[in-house]
Amino acid sequence: MRRPTASFATLGLATLALTALGVVLPTTAQASAACDANWNSHGRDGNVRAWRDVNCQGELLGVTPGSDPDWWDTTGPFQGNDGDAASSVMNSGYVGGKDVVAFYFRLNYLDTGYGCLKPGELYVDDLTRSQFTNGHTMNDSIVSHTWVRESACAPGSFIS
Numbered sequence: 496m497r498r499p500t501a502s503f504a505t506l507g508l509a510t511l512a513l514t515a516l517g518v519v520l521p522t523t524a525q526a527s528a529a530c531d532a533n534w535n536s537h538g539r540d541g542n543v544r545a546w547r548d549v550n551c552q553g554e555l556l557g558v559t560p561g562s563d564p565d566w567w568d569t570t571g572p573f574q575g576n577d578g579d580a581a582s583s584v585m586n587s588g589y590v591g592g593k594d595v596v597a598f599y600f601r602l603n604y605l606d607t608g609y610g611c612l613k614p615g616e617l618y619v620d621d622l623t624r625s626q627f628t629n630g631h632t633m634n635d636s637i638v639s640h641t642w643v644r645e646s647a648c649a650p651g652s653f654i655s
Contacts, residue, residue: 527551527620530583534617541589543596543640545573545581549621556581560588562641564603578638585618593642598654600627604641611648616655625654 530551533544541560547553557563559572567578586596600608608629612619619625622634628649 527583527618530585530618530620534585534587537587539589539614540587542585542587543642544585544587545577545637546583547580549582549623551583551585551618551620553582562604562639564639564641566638566640567602573640579635581637582622582634583618583620584612584622584637586612586614586616588614588642590614593644595643595645595648597641597643597648598627598633598637599639599641600629600631600636602639604639609648609652610654611643611645611652612654613645616653619654622654628652 527550533551537544542558543560544551544558545556547556556577557566557573561572563571563573565571565578566573566580568574581598584596584598586594588594588596594614596612597604597609598612599605608627608631610625610627610633622637623632625633627633627636628651633654
């Protein structure tokens with residue numbers, strides 16, 4: 496007969512810790528009221544959006560149904576100081592085909608780091624919680640984006 500390796504006191508503390516986590520987790524997973532309101536006003540309209548601030552607030556950096564290889568240039572939906580400025584993003588693209596937005600750490604969709612946002616996730620209200628595949632924070636670091644199929648995104652590259 497094997498003896499239990501954990502005492503009842505240890506098991507009680509572990510249960511208490513898990514219970515405490517259950518209380519904390521829902522508050523970190525709460526949706527942003529501002530992002531929800533923005534989503535509700537546009538719905539699935541075929542666009543990707545990005546904001547300078549968290550919670551889909553502050554300056555709207557750009558809105559487009561297309562891709563943009565350079566958020567720093569003077570052409571396209573994202574321009575000038577939009578590069579390295581996004582703190583929240585939304586995928587209100589149409590579902591089916593290329594319906595995932597891949598956000599990149601480098602210009603021209605250079606695959607040195609990216610993060611993919613599925614249409615079902617709707618938005619990421621705070622990019623400080625998300626990382627590119629190269630480990631760099633996504634907050635204030637996106638410089639290009641393109642629409643891709645889900646299969647183009649590696650496991651672990653999806654953001655939410």
